[in-house]
Amino acid sequence: ETGVTQTPRHLVMGMTNKKSLKCEQHLGHNAMYWYKQSAKKPLELMFVYSLEERVENNSVPSRFSPECPNSSHLFLHLHTLQPEDSALYLCASSQERVNQPQHFGDGTRLSIL
Amino acid sequence: GNSVTQMEGPVTLSEEAFLTINCTYTATGYPSLFWYVQYPGEGLQLLLKATKADDKGSNKGFEATYRKETTSFHLEKGSVQVSDSAVYFCALSGWASGTYKYIFGTGTRLKVLA
Numbered sequence: 001e002t003g004v005t006q007t008p009r010h011l012v013m014g015m016t017n018k019k020s021l022k023c024e025q026h027l028g029h030n031a032m033y034w035y036k037q038s039a040k041k042p043l044e045l046m047f048v049y050s051l052e053e054r055v056e057n058n059s060v061p062s063r064f065s066p067e068c069p070n071s072s073h074l075f076l077h078l079h080t081l082q083p084e085d086s087a088l089y090l091c092a093s094s095q096e097r098v099n100q101p102q103h104f105g106d107g108t109r110l111s112i113l
Numbered sequence: 114g115n116s117v118t119q120m121e122g123p124v125t126l127s128e129e130a131f132l133t134i135n136c137t138y139t140a141t142g143y144p145s146l147f148w149y150v151q152y153p154g155e156g157l158q159l160l161l162k163a164t165k166a167d168d169k170g171s172n173k174g175f176e177a178t179y180r181k182e183t184t185s186f187h188l189e190k191g192s193v194q195v196s197d198s199a200v201y202f203c204a205l206s207g208w209a210s211g212t213y214k215y216i217f218g219t220g221t222r223l224k225v226l227a
Contacts, residue, residue, distance in 0.1 A: 004156075033215075042219045043202070050212065090156050099145045099164065099206055099213055104156035 003027065006091050006105035013081065014113050021076040021108045023091030029103070031096040032074040034066060037088040037107070049074060050096050078110075086112045115140040119203045119218035126193055126225050134188040134221045136177075136203035144207035146170075146179050146186040151200045151220070160188075160201070193225045 004025045013019050025032065034046040048056035049068040063085075065077040074091055088109050092102040119136040126132060138146065145164045149157040161170030166181035175190045188201060203218040 006156075043217045045215075055212070092157075094213075094215075097212065099208075101145075101147050101149075101159045101162055101204075101206070102215055103159070104149075106154075106156040 004091060004093055004103050004105035006089075006108050008108060009106065010109045010111075012111045012113060013078070015081055015083075017081075018077070018079040020078065021089055021091075021110075023074040023076075023105055025072055025074075025091075025093040025103070027093055027103055029093035029095050030071050031094045032068060032071075033092040033094075033102065034074065034076055035090040035092065037090055038086075043090075047076075081110075081112045083112050086110055115144065115205060115207045115209065115214065115216050117203050117205055117216050117218040119201075119221055122200075122220070122222040124221060124223050126223070128195055128225055128227055129192045130225075132188070132190040132193045132197075132223070134201055134203075134223070136186045136188065136218060138184050138186065138203075138205050138216075140184075140205055140207045142208050144205040146177070147204045147206070148175070148177055148186070148188050149202040149204060149217075151202065153199075157202060193223070195225045195227050198223055198225045 007022045031050045036044040046060045047066045067075040088107045090107045091105045094102045116139045147162045148160040150160045161172040163170040163179035169178045177188045200220045200222045202220045206213045
């Protein structure tokens with residue numbers, strides 16, 4: 001398997017549920033990213049991990065909790081979400097300190113009831 | 114700071130028409146420039162890239178030239194197809210605070226009619 005894989009592709013959850021999004025990259029990259037893509041809004045960078053250390057957190061509410069156990073895997077743990085959190089969540093990876101493009105997964109479409 | 118500005122959409126064209134989607138940037142130093150495409154229900158896919166001034170990126174009939182003098186990276190295609198209907202994002206990566214930072218434009222939706 002190659003590229004960036006995200007699971008699940010679709011997720012429907014209630015506001016009181018706890019769920020996790022998973023991202024796995026097979027490109028040998030050492031930086032991983034979570035983005036939020038909402039309708040009619042620019043792409044929003046949420047978190048950046050470099051060499052498994054979180055290096056950026058763009059004022060994301062604490063109901064989103066990222067985890068990067070190794071350079072190939074990235075999780076986004078969700079709890080007590082709000083309806084406005086419904087969006088497409090995209091994971092990306094890149095090689096740190098090398099001026100090359102990011103590679104994206106196909107995203108998880110999240111719907112909050 | 115670095116930024117990317119691309120034309121608002123949607124852009125609606127007939128099949129075989131010529132396409133231009135404008136993109137301009139501001140950046141310090143020497144950024145790399147990219148165009149990504151997002152088809153319905155999918156993530157962003159890299160379409161083409163250019164890493165230095167006057168480079169031309171090309172792929173699947175699409176082209177863009179890195180113009181440092183006008184700080185532009187416009188996307189062009191000579192003859193669009195219905196299958197080109199998608200959202201197109203201009204992006205750059207530039208050195209800032211000890212790492213490369215990626216900046217994306219807001220996306221331009223293209224609709225091609227048969």
